[in-house]
Every structure is written in structure tokens, then in C-alpha cells.
Amino acid sequence: MRVKAWWAVVGVGLVGCGGVEPEAEAEMAPRDATVQAQACAPGVAVKVKDVIAPGTPLPPPWRPSPYGLSELQGTLYFATEVVGGQASLWKSDGTTAGTVVVKEFPAQGTTGDRELGGFTAVGSQLFFSINDTVLGRELWVTDGTEAGTRPVVDLTPGAEGTQFSSFAQLGGALSFFRGVPLAPSGTRLESWRSDGTAAGTVRVVDFGTQATLQASTVIAGGVQLFFLQDAVNGTRLWRTDGTAVGTSAIKALDAGEPQVSDLRGTTGGIVFALRDAGNTEIWKSDGTAAGTVRLETFGHVSSLLGVLGSHVYVSYGTTDDRLRLARVSLSGGGKATVTTLPNPFAGQPGAQPYLQIATPVGSKLYLSVAIGSPGPAPRRVDLWVTDGTAAGTLQLNQGLSTSDENWSTLFNTGSGTLLFTSAGPNDGQEPWVTDGTVANTGRVADIGPDGGSSPQSFRRVGDRIFFVANGGPPGNALWSMPAHVTCPALAPEAG
Numbered sequence: 001m002r003v004k005a006w007w008a009v010v011g012v013g014l015v016g017c018g019g020v021e022p023e024a025e026a027e028m029a030p031r032d033a034t035v036q037a038q039a040c041a042p043g044v045a046v047k048v049k050d051v052i053a054p055g056t057p058l059p060p061p062w063r064p065s066p067y068g069l070s071e072l073q074g075t076l077y078f079a080t081e082v083v084g085g086q087a088s089l090w091k092s093d094g095t096t097a098g099t100v101v102v103k104e105f106p107a108q109g110t111t112g113d114r115e116l117g118g119f120t121a122v123g124s125q126l127f128f129s130i131n132d133t134v135l136g137r138e139l140w141v142t143d144g145t146e147a148g149t150r151p152v153v154d155l156t157p158g159a160e161g162t163q164f165s166s167f168a169q170l171g172g173a174l175s176f177f178r179g180v181p182l183a184p185s186g187t188r189l190e191s192w193r194s195d196g197t198a199a200g201t202v203r204v205v206d207f208g209t210q211a212t213l214q215a216s217t218v219i220a221g222g223v224q225l226f227f228l229q230d231a232v233n234g235t236r237l238w239r240t241d242g243t244a245v246g247t248s249a250i251k252a253l254d255a256g257e258p259q260v261s262d263l264r265g266t267t268g269g270i271v272f273a274l275r276d277a278g279n280t281e282i283w284k285s286d287g288t289a290a291g292t293v294r295l296e297t298f299g300h301v302s303s304l305l306g307v308l309g310s311h312v313y314v315s316y317g318t319t320d321d322r323l324r325l326a327r328v329s330l331s332g333g334g335k336a337t338v339t340t341l342p343n344p345f346a347g348q349p350g351a352q353p354y355l356q357i358a359t360p361v362g363s364k365l366y367l368s369v370a371i372g373s374p375g376p377a378p379r380r381v382d383l384w385v386t387d388g389t390a391a392g393t394l395q396l397n398q399g400l401s402t403s404d405e406n407w408s409t410l411f412n413t414g415s416g417t418l419l420f421t422s423a424g425p426n427d428g429q430e431p432w433v434t435d436g437t438v439a440n441t442g443r444v445a446d447i448g449p450d451g452g453s454s455p456q457s458f459r460r461v462g463d464r465i466f467f468v469a470n471g472g473p474p475g476n477a478l479w480s481m482p483a484h485v486t487c488p489a490l491a492p493e494a495g
Helices: none
Strands: 002-004 032-038 046-049 065-073 077-081 085-093 099-107 117-122 126-131 138-142 150-153 165-171 173-181 187-194 202-208 213-222 222-228 234-240 248-254 259-266 269-276 279-284 293-298 302-309 311-317 325-330 335-341 352-363 364-371 380-386 394-395 410-412 418-423 429-434 440-443 456-461 466-471 478-484
Touching: 065 117, 065 126, 065 279, 065 429, 065 456, 077 126, 077 456, 117 165, 126 259, 150 456, 165 213, 165 222, 222 248, 248 279, 269 478, 279 311, 293 311, 293 325, 302 352, 302 364, 311 352, 311 418, 325 352, 352 410, 364 418, 380 418, 394 429, 410 440
Parallel strands: none
Antiparallel strands: 002 032, 046 478, 065 077, 077 085, 085 099, 117 126, 126 138, 138 150, 165 173, 173 187, 187 202, 213 222, 222 234, 234 248, 259 269, 269 279, 279 293, 302 311, 311 325, 325 335, 352 364, 364 380, 380 394, 410 418, 418 429, 429 440, 456 466, 466 478
């Protein structure tokens, strides 16, 4: 199919780098050209198996099935669940015959859904949690066999279940946090570890009833870094190696309880943001008190994008409805404007741009940037790439999902490319790939015959990337594609 290039306006470069004030901007302009709508050859993406039986009532879009795609020793694992029905744990070697059910979990009637979650591989075991009418939500483990899929321990006896969070592999065991409800109110926060046996599932530290766990956690340098807040100590950064003696507060960050956000692992530790009263502080930490420092403060709400080289990158909205990219030196602060992204809708009602997702791939950062509207859904979402310079900041695509519930995925393939979901002029959301250039940004496959396949839940296992997509009845299925794939567009022609 050859169509008028709805995304031919991409490839706009921006100039002006280094000053705190923005330089003159290059506005987007249409380009009269035609391109190939499907750049990749047919058959690049293949259906592995239909894992939902025809006529099965499906869960709502915000909780698709299959879900929970995870890897254990080179094998893909995932779960399926139907509304008011049974759930299943599956595994796949990438072939139809090799995609099989590991264990069935019977329907629970009116008592609620199974909701398998927290899939975390540790050695030869895959940990997860699941709801059960008898046990409640508790910790389970599998070795890939039905006999080896079992509950680990009933931490909270009875059907009430356990409050789990932040599953992670740490020191050859599973590390997690547990919230213990107290009567008549309140919750006690604890850290735990498990080797997959009841005897080997033990509490590490009791943090008491005042502490709350903030944001997510990150494994860096062989330890788990996390944030706790309480009224007495404010906000503190902590570390644990999975033992009581190896668990300690690193540094007090704020006397209050600001929002901890944008936690990202780096080569030497982590970077993160603290937001409070309209201000945003950018921090870094190497897991030590001396190495935990505030780099810079922005006098407005900002989003931390990630790290490239010796700088951390940040975005924030301007008063004239544009999104500005800035950088902060990791060696000692000091901020500078990289560039300001153009907004063709600036000045229209609700047309403020905002960041949805930032994903690093090698020496580049990819950004999905939405432009707001008077309603809940954005009027347009664009894919941008930057190498940290104005000249290296380009718009690649304008067709990302405008749903206010399901954003387009930005997935690092691990092969120097970004896999994302986008719509074309005559189709819906489909898988696309880019290496950060306009020439090599193209659609991988046209899976959904009617309105797109809404691909999601990408997971790399070996040299394949698995994902969930709807290619038509009976609905969502398991698909895969090579991890090493580029889809070059044809050379533009006058049209």
C-alpha cells in the first residue's frame, strides 16, 4: 500500500543549545512526499498461538489477557484470565506446540479474580502472587512444571491475603515488602526475603507503623535502594542487601514528605526527582551518604527523562505551551537548555504539551510527547528522539495512541532500536520500530485487519520479542518478532 505520508512532517531538527533561555525554534511543516505504509516485509511478526478460546468473555482493556510476560532461564512465562472464570499459567519456547499451560487455577465464582502478578525470576524459580478463595493473595513459585507450581507460605492466615509490593531478585533470593494491616487502623511495613520454601521465607526488617514506601525500588550495585517517609524523619533514602545488618538509612533528603518520582537506574547508581510545592529537585546517589547529592532545583514541575553520558535530562512545560528539554551535569549541577519542542497547537484551549514516557536506548533518549486538549484525551501524541543536543533532537512519528487510558509502549529491544506502537493513516495501533532516524522508522506488521491490533506487553527472550496483539477473532493472542529488526522506509517520491 502506498499512501500520502501523514507522518512525512517528521525529521524536524531543532537548533540552539546551551543557554538557559530558548533559542529560535523550527516549526513543523508538511512535506509533499509518499512513503511505503508498511516498510517491513510480511511475516516479520508471527502469531505464536491463540491462548484465549473463541467466545470467551474477555477482561476490560485496562487489564488485558494474556499478561505478565516474564522470562525464566530462556523460556517465556505468562498468564491468562477470563472474566469470572479460571486463570492459567503458561510457558512458551516460541513455537505453537511449545506454548503450553503449566497450571490451571479454577474459577472463583463471585469471590473475585485471580490476578496473577509480581512475576520475578530467581535462579531456576519464578515467583508470583495470586488470589485464592482459601489463602487470599499469597506468594507462589513455579519451576515450570505443574507439580512444581505451589504456594510458598501462607503469610496471612485466612482469606484476607497479604499486601505485597516491590518484588525483586536480590542476592539469590526474592526480596519484597509487606504491609500488615492493624486493628482498628494503620499498617506496619516490613521487608522480607524468600528462597522459595516456607522455612526460608523470613522477615528482614520491621519498619514500624509510621513508615510508608515511596515510588518504586531499584537494584544497583548489588543492593536494593528504596525511599521511606514518616512524620518524624521526613523522606530518607535506604539500602538493603537482603539482610537485617545490611539494611540502613543512607541519607535524609527532606524534612517533609515530597513526591518521589522518576527513579531511574544508572551505571553508577540512581537518579531521581523530588517534587514539592511546584518545585522539582534533581538528585543522584551511588548508594552512599556522600554520593547522594542534590544536583539542581527547577522552579516548576519537571520530569526526569534519563541519563546520557555526563548529564541527566529533564523536561518541563513553558508558559507559551511548549515543552522544553534541559540538561543537568552529573558532576556538580548547573542546568542548560537543550531545545524547546514546537507545538503547532500552541494557544488553543488545553493545548499544553506533556511527557508521557521516556526510554533510553544506547546514546539516545526516546520521548512520547502528548499535546493536551479540553477533554481527558490528548489531541496528538508524537515520538521524539534526542542525543542530548538540539541538532540531534528529531520528531520521528505523530501517530502514537491518543487514548487517555492506554499509552503507546516505548520498548528498548536491546538491539539498539526502539519498538513502539503507532497508527498509520489507514490503520490503527500496530508495532513500529526505529533506530532514531526517519529513514529507519517503519511499521513492523499490519496485524489487525480492522482498526489495529493494539500490541502491548513486549518482552525479549533470547533473540525474539514476544508481545500480545489482537489480530482478529478470537481476540488477543501471543505474537513474536525478531529482536534484531529494522524497517527502512522507501525513498520519498514527489506526489
